[in-house]
Structures are given as structure tokens and as C-alpha cells.
Amino acid sequence: MKTLALSVAVASALLSGVTAAGNFRLAHDVGYAGAESLDPISPNRFFYANQMLYSRLVRQDQNGQPSPDIATRWSASKDAKTWTFELRQGVKFHDGSDLNAADIKYTLERIKDPKIDSPVAAVLGVIDTVKVINDHKVEIKLSAPHADLPLLLMDYRVRIIPENSGDNIAKTGIGSGPFMLDELDPEGTTVLKANPNYWEGAPAADAMEIIGIPDSQARVQALMAGQIDFEDSVLSQQKRLFTNNPLFKTQSIATGEWRALVFRTDTAPFDNAKVRKALRLAVDRNEMMKLVSGEGAGTVTCDHPVWSGDQYRTEINCDQDIATAKRLLKEAGYENGIDVEISAADNEPEWLRMIEVYQQQAKPAGINVKVNMVPSDGYWSDVWMKHPAVATRWSQRPADQVLNEAFRSTAAWNETFFKNADFDSALDKARSELDFDKRKALYADLQNTLWEQGGALIPYHLNQTRVMRSNVTGLDPVENFSIRWNRVNAD
Incomplete structure (x- = not known):
């Protein structure tokens, strides 16, 4: 089906018609232009569908901490190099086959396979071997101690798939989650039907309909018109449309999600650490948050990815300092300032506003920003x-994972091309330190290093504004990866 145009009329045309009773309807932004994949480790992962189709070994509880999913309990050796996971019995994949330890081994080894070159490989790089003890127990040996391995295993892409299913998983979507694939159409409507054999019991909804609507305003209009039941990316400017309206319920959830501007540290002038620090000092973060996302729309951060709810978060002072920014540019050899072109996709309105606000804030420091909007x-x-400076977005991850995935020299998604051997060594030391207080201090040092030397401008972490119709039940006020989709319905 052809991707929706940006007009409400076209959105209405697609979404009109009778929806089956008991179906829950939500939209997605077609961020991969119809190339969305049901392979959980694909760069083009189909976000909502994959959450509903697959289970994890370990999942997040409502506070973002590791809790049982396929694994019911786990333990580590004293040196945190050997972990044992006991598996839930009686779990079946959608095709009726049993889920057992061989599937866990296959899933984890496939993620690490260099031939696949998955971006998730960096997350699980510390895993050395996976051994099947019996059908319901696996042993994971690490190349170095890691005190927080369960945090890595609850990554939203580490989804359990059947042994030897990698060649066709992108289309079949066979997992053990609460919903099963019925129809795949990323640009139109993807339908997932309830899995009656889900280990927690049959889901509340008969089916999930995931509807492709690229434009954020069209998604809001679809929600207002009763054509979808839920929208999880409502902008602050749109929230007022639902305030005090008895037909809708709203939720605001602090998250580790962020929008950022990133600069390639291997490309002039961003290869100079003084220039990068000047770029960051030019920002008034509170004002940017207010103008881009709305008053109180998030929590200010200082250009590192560790959010306020993470146990390893450290607070840094990153007030705007135009005078110091100008001095640093002069010391770097740019006394007359620098020209910076920042590229962003045209389907992300917050990116455009962020660049425009930065354009105004940075100008007094001698940083002349040009906006380059490109097709999504x-x-x-x-x-x-590819481009020297771009806009980006990331979802919430634990500190160790996101620092390794976004800033380790060899990481596939090291979008700033930050290469720092000392930083890499410090990452290894932090994750292998068994004393919590010492480990926290090491992660604090890593965050300070990014503030001083990194190539990312991460001004704040976003609160997520969700709006749903008043008849929606079972959708707790938790961040996306903690939602229990089997409990959600529109009565």
C-alpha cells in the first residue's frame, strides 16, 4: 500500500472503514519508508510490531529494572564472568514449537555473528560463549566481568527467535510474544492477532492494528477522529487539543529518549575538541527545551546519554557561556567563527525547531548555522x-549499554566517530568493577569526558506525552519498553 501523504484527508481515507471489535489501533511513523523489518536486530526494525511479536530473556519492570520474561531467575559467579539463566517451561513459539535453551543460544550467537554485522553486536560484545546446560538452562561466559549483564539482555532488540530461523524471520515474525503476525504492510496496516498460548495468558485485545502514518499532525488528527486509539509521540503544541477533553486520557512519562545534533569528530572543524566544546557552550538548554518541546517537557542533560532515572547518572553544570565559546574557537584557530551545516529529515518537526533555535543561540558565539532539510x-x-553534522534520535538505554553503543570506538552506531582509547578502556573498567560505588564513579567520569570532549549536543532528555482514548485500559504510565501489550485494550 502506498505511504500516506501528509494531509489529514488522505489519512482519513486510509483509516476509514469498520475496525473489528476488540482490536487495538495505533500508528507508527513509517520511519524506514516501508522497509521496516520483523528481524529484531535489523537496523530497520519494525518497532511496535517487534515488541509485540517477541519475548526477551529478561525484560524491564515498571521501574526499568530487569525482571523475568523467558528467564525466570539468574545468578552470577563471584567474579561476574559466568552467568546462569533458568528458563520458563512450557513456552511455545507461534508455530507451536517449544522454546528452549537452544533457541537462546542461537539468538545470542546470531546477534554476535560478524557476517550479520548487527548494530546490537556491540551491546553483547562482552559475551564469549553460550552453553546449553539442559532444555531449560543456559550458561553465558563473558570475556570480562560484567556486574550488570541482565541490563544488557533486556535491550529492546534482544528478542528470542527459533533456532535456525534467521534467514526468514524478517517476514515470518515467529516469536513467543503476546501477538502473532496476520498481515504485514508497514506502509498501510499491519495486523497482529492475539496469541492464545502466550505464557501469561491470552491478551486482552483480539488483535493489534499498526497503521502507517508518517506525519505527526496526521496521527493526532486520526486520534481525534477516533481512527486510532493511542498516540505516543504527541508534541507539546498538540497536547492542548486533548486537555480537559473527556474523550481522552493523557500520560507524561520521564524517559531516557533524546533528540540531538551530532558532529563527526573525524571531520574539520569538529576534529578539534575546543571547537566541539564551543558548540556545546553556545546552548541555553532550558530555553531550547521550552522553545522546541515545551515548558517542562524534559530534563536538561549535558551532552551525555545517561538519563535522570538511571542509577549511574551524574549531574554536570553546562550553563550557556558565549564568552568561553568564543575564546575556545579563537584558540582553535577560528577567530572569525565557523560555518556549520546541519542535516535533518523533513518528517521530524522537532529536529527543524531544534536546529533553528540553535542557529539563534549559537550566532553570538560566532557559530553560523545553516539548516539542510532532506527527505526522510x-x-x-x-x-x-554520512554528513558532517546531522540530527539524531535515540530511545532509552541503560548507561553501560548506551555509552558502549554510541561512543565506543568500534561501535556500529558511533555516529560522532568518537575514537578515544582511554574512553574505551574506562568503559571496560566500569562494567567489570564489582563494587557499586566505585562503578558509579567510573560511569560519572565517562559522562564528564563526553561533556568535555564528545561530539554530541544532547540538550535534554524528553518526557514522553501519550494520549489515548478514554476507553483504553491496561496501558500503564511507564516508558515504552516496560509496556505490557498483552494487557492493553480499547473496551
Whole structure:
């Protein structure tokens, strides 16, 4: 089906018609232009569908901490190099086959397979071997101690798939989650039907309908018109449309999600650490948050990815300092300032506003910003990690994971091309330190290093504004990866 145009009329045309009773309807932004994949470790992962189709070994509880999913309990050796996971018995995949330890081994080894070159490989790089003890127990040996391995295993992409299913999983979607694939159409309507054999019991909804609507305003209009039941990316400017309206319920959830501007540290002038620090000092973060996302729309951060709810978060002073920014540019050899072109996709309105606000804030420091809006189709393959300066977005991850995935020298998604051997060594030391207080201090040092030397401008972490119709039940006020989709319904 052809991707929706940006007009409400076209959105209405697609969404009109009778929806089956008991179906829950939500939209997605077609961020990969119809190339969305049901392979959980694909760069083009189909976000909502994959959450509903697959289980994890370990999942997040409502506070973002590791809790049982396929694994019911786990333990570590004293040196945190050997972990044992006991598996839930009686779990079946959608095709009726049993889920057992061989599937866990296959899933984890496939993620690490260099031939696949998955971006998730860096997350699980510390895993050395996976051994099947019996059908319901696996042993994971690490190349170095890691005190927080369960935090890594609850990554939203580490989804359990059947042994030897990698060649066709992108289309079949066979997992053990609460919903099963009925119809795949990323640009139209993807339908997932309830899995009656889900280990927690049959889901509350008969089916999930995931409807492709690229434009954020069209998604809001679809929600207002009763054509979808839920929208999880409502902008602050749109929230007022639902305030005090008895037909809708709203939720605001602090998250580790962020929008950022990133600069390639291997490309002039961003290869100079003084220039990068000047770029960051030019920002008034509170004002940017207010103008881009709304008053109180998030929590200010200082250009590192560790959010306020993470146990390893450290607070840094990153007030705007135009005078110091100008001095640093002069010391770097740019006394007359620098010209910076920042590329962003045209389907992300907050990116455009962020760049425009930065354009005004940075100008007094001698930083002249030009906006380069490009089509969303192909942005992630042809622009991101290609152009010298781009806009980006990330979802919430634990500290160790996101620091390794976004800033380790060898990471596939090291979008700033930050290469720092000392930083890499410090990452290894932090994750292998068994004393919590010492480990926290090491992660604090890493965050300070990014503030001083990194190539990312991460001004704040976003609160997520969700709006749903008043008849929606079972959708707790938790961040996306903690939602229990089997409990959600529109009565």
C-alpha cells in the first residue's frame, strides 16, 4: 500500500472503514519508508510490531529494572564472568514449537555473528560463549566481568527467535510474544492477532492494528477522529487539543529518549575538541527545551546519554557561556567563527525547531548555522553517519549499554566517530568493577569526558506525552519498553 501523504484527508481515507471489535489501533511513523523489518536486530526494525511479536530473556519492570520474561531467575559467579539463566517451561513459539535453551543460544550467537554485522553486536560484545546446560538452562561466559549483564539482555532488540530461523524471520515474525503476525504492510496496516498460548495468558485485545502514518499532525488528527486509539509521540503544541477533553486520557512519562545534533569528530572543524566544546557552550538548554518541546517537557542533560532515572547518572553544570565559546574557537584557530551545516529529515518537526533555535543561540558565539532539510526516505542510510553534522534520535538505554553503543570506538552506531582509547578502556573498567560505588564513579567520569570532549549536543532528555482514548485500559504510565501489550485494550 502506498505511504500516506501528509494531509489529514488522505489519512482519513486510509483509516476509514469498520475496525473489528476488540482490536487495538495505533500508528507508527513509517520511519524506514516501508522497509521496516520483523528481524529484531535489523537496523530497520519494525518497532511496535517487534515488541509485540517477541519475548526477551529478561525484560524491564515498571521501574526499568530487569525482571523475568523467558528467564525466570539468574545468578552470577563471584567474579561476574559466568552467568546462569533458568528458563520458563512450557513456552511455545507461534508455530507451536517449544522454546528452549537452544533457541537462546542461537539468538545470542546470531546477534554476535560478524557476517550479520548487527548494530546490537556491540551491546553483547562482552559475551564469549553460550552453553546449553539442559532444555531449560543456559550458561553465558563473558570475556570480562560484567556486574550488570541482565541490563544488557533486556535491550529492546534482544528478542528470542527459533533456532535456525534467521534467514526468514524478517517476514515470518515467529516469536513467543503476546501477538502473532496476520498481515504485514508497514506502509498501510499491519495486523497482529492475539496469541492464545502466550505464557501469561491470552491478551486482552483480539488483535493489534499498526497503521502507517508518517506525519505527526496526521496521527493526532486520526486520534481525534477516533481512527486510532493511542498516540505516543504527541508534541507539546498538540497536547492542548486533548486537555480537559473527556474523550481522552493523557500520560507524561520521564524517559531516557533524546533528540540531538551530532558532529563527526573525524571531520574539520569538529576534529578539534575546543571547537566541539564551543558548540556545546553556545546552548541555553532550558530555553531550547521550552522553545522546541515545551515548558517542562524534559530534563536538561549535558551532552551525555545517561538519563535522570538511571542509577549511574551524574549531574554536570553546562550553563550557556558565549564568552568561553568564543575564546575556545579563537584558540582553535577560528577567530572569525565557523560555518556549520546541519542535516535533518523533513518528517521530524522537532529536529527543524531544534536546529533553528540553535542557529539563534549559537550566532553570538560566532557559530553560523545553516539548516539542510532532506527527505526522510533514505535519511538513515544516506545522510546519518554520512554528513558532517546531522540530527539524531535515540530511545532509552541503560548507561553501560548506551555509552558502549554510541561512543565506543568500534561501535556500529558511533555516529560522532568518537575514537578515544582511554574512553574505551574506562568503559571496560566500569562494567567489570564489582563494587557499586566505585562503578558509579567510573560511569560519572565517562559522562564528564563526553561533556568535555564528545561530539554530541544532547540538550535534554524528553518526557514522553501519550494520549489515548478514554476507553483504553491496561496501558500503564511507564516508558515504552516496560509496556505490557498483552494487557492493553480499547473496551
